[in-house]
Amino acid sequence: MTTAQPLDVQPTPLALLLLGRDADPSSERGVECPGDLPAPSDPDLVARARAAKDKLGDRVFVLGHHYQRDEVIQFADVTGDSFKLARDAAARPAAEYIVFCGVHFMAESADILTSDEQKVVLPDLAAGCSMADMASAEQVAECWDVLAEAGIAEQVVPVSYMNSSADIKAFTGRHGGTICTSSNARRALQWAFGQVDGGDGKVLFLPDQHLGRNTAVRDLGMSLDDCVVYNPHKPGGGVTADELRAAKMILWRGHCSVHGRFSLDSVEEVRARIPGVQVLVHPECKHEVVAAADHVGSTEHIIKMLEAAPAGSKWAIGTELNLVRRLANRFADQGKEIVFLDRTVCFCSTMNRIDLPHLVWALESLADGTVVNRIQVDAETEHYAKLALERMLALP
Ligand code: 13P
Numbered sequence: 414m415t416t417a418q419p420l421d422v423q424p425t426p427l428a429l430l431l432l433g434r435d436a437d438p439s440s441e442r443g444v445e446c447p448g449d450l451p452a453p454s455d456p457d458l459v460a461r462a463r464a465a466k467d468k469l470g471d472r473v474f475v476l477g478h479h480y481q482r483d484e485v486i487q488f489a490d491v492t493g494d495s496f497k498l499a500r501d502a503a504a505r506p507a508a509e510y511i512v513f514c515g516v517h518f519m520a521e522s523a524d525i526l527t528s529d530e531q532k533v534v535l536p537d538l539a540a541g542c543s544m545a546d547m548a549s550a551e552q553v554a555e556c557w558d559v560l561a562e563a564g565i566a567e568q569v570v571p572v573s574y575m576n577s578s579a580d581i582k583a584f585t586g587r588h589g590g591t592i593c594t595s596s597n598a599r600r601a602l603q604w605a606f607g608q609v610d611g612g613d614g615k616v617l618f619l620p621d622q623h624l625g626r627n628t629a630v631r632d633l634g635m636s637l638d639d640c641v642v643y644n645p646h647k648p649g650g651g652v653t654a655d656e657l658r659a660a661k662m663i664l665w666r667g668h669c670s671v672h673g674r675f676s677l678d679s680v681e682e683v684r685a686r687i688p689g690v691q692v693l694v695h696p697e698c699k700h701e702v703v704a705a706a707d708h709v710g711s712t713e714h715i716i717k718m719l720e721a722a723p724a725g726s727k728w729a730i731g732t733e734l735n736l737v738r739r740l741a742n743r744f745a746d747q748g749k750e751i752v753f754l755d756r757t758v759c760f761c762s763t764m765n766r767i768d769l770p771h772l773v774w775a776l777e778s779l780a781d782g783t784v785v786n787r788i789q790v791d792a793e794t795e796h797y798a799k800l801a802l803e804r805m806l807a808l809p
Pocket residue numbers: 493494495496576594595596669697711712713
């Protein structure tokens with residue numbers, strides 16, 4: 414019998430295995446749960462959630478992102494993609510508590526867009542986003558210095574994906590940029606390029622290189638050569654000043670660990686397995702996957718396409734599994750065949766952190782007068798992040 418030897422590697426502070434334990438102030442997530450959760454096997458959880466929600470009445474408004482589990486989504490007052498949920502949160506000034514069933518950056522955005530009196534609660538603080546963690550405020554400030562040294566900072570407008578921390582949104586607001594989501598990225602880029610006179614504007618797109626590249630190439634007709642990738646882990650971003658000066662799109666080297674799993678092989682395999690299948694993917698997928706797909710769109714767009722699809726049509730969907738499974742069940746009796754694009758299971762592990770025990774705990778605590786897991790962005794960050802978010806909400 415052999416004994417396990419300690420590995421000669423340092424665990425990354427952001428490792429998924431550490432989720433829910435300890436605190437990591439530089440991470441978008443990863444703080445332990447401060448309360449006693451009901452057991453997931455408790456058969457009364459549904460009744461308890463309903464009772465706590467009824468007791469709170471109009472004082473609480475529950476938002477649910479499409480990637481949430483069914484056990485949670487059943488209690489959402491509204492469901493949506495990150496753009497719709499940001500708008501819905503802002504449109505509920507009467508609700509004292511906003512319970513956000515989604516991930517940390519979405520709850521931060523809700524806090525920024527709601528009044529100071531409203532309290533935003535994230536049922537599990539470990540529900541972060543690995544993509545958002547790929548761009549820290551220090552790294553982005555360093556990148557801006559690199560752009561200034563290359564002599565192009567004046568021409569660059571930052572466009573940050575909603576999937577970023579409040580700090581990154583504030584950086585974007587401070588530097589005249591906007592936030593975007595997967596449903597308005599094209600309009601956000603058009604707006605950003607229009608901000609610089611003479612047609613020599615550039616965009617620094619954070620933190621999802623794939624959404625940035627896919628939108629630039631598919632929607633704005635740029636070539637792949639118009640894009641460079643800035644790697645925050647390499648000196649100077651791993652690109653030369655000449656490369657930065659020649660580029661129109663400077664893409665941050667970040668990605669979604671869920672959508673990044675879909676490959677060209679998955680597309681070819683499903684086409685061979687299901688003749689006539691239409692492949693519909695989220696723009697966080699790699700460019701080669703998006704290029705091989707039949708349709709591309711945000712979660713809200715995917716749902717609308719499937720609602721409008723004729724009976725008998727066949728679909729392979731490249732997005733998070735909770736949503737795909739829900740859509741497959743919803744449309745099964747309309748004769749629409751919907752499968753997950755990949756052979757392997759692919760949930761978003763951090764979205765899945767919000768489960769019924771955490772929701773019950775959050776709702777019951779609020780009903781008892783205790784605000785748990787409040788997400789509160791500091792005033793200065795909020796000011797600049799709001800500028801960037803409001804620019805997004807005002808996009809034509
Ligand atoms: P949307 O909600 O904008 O479609 O984004 C998907 C996603 O990855 C959310 O985390």
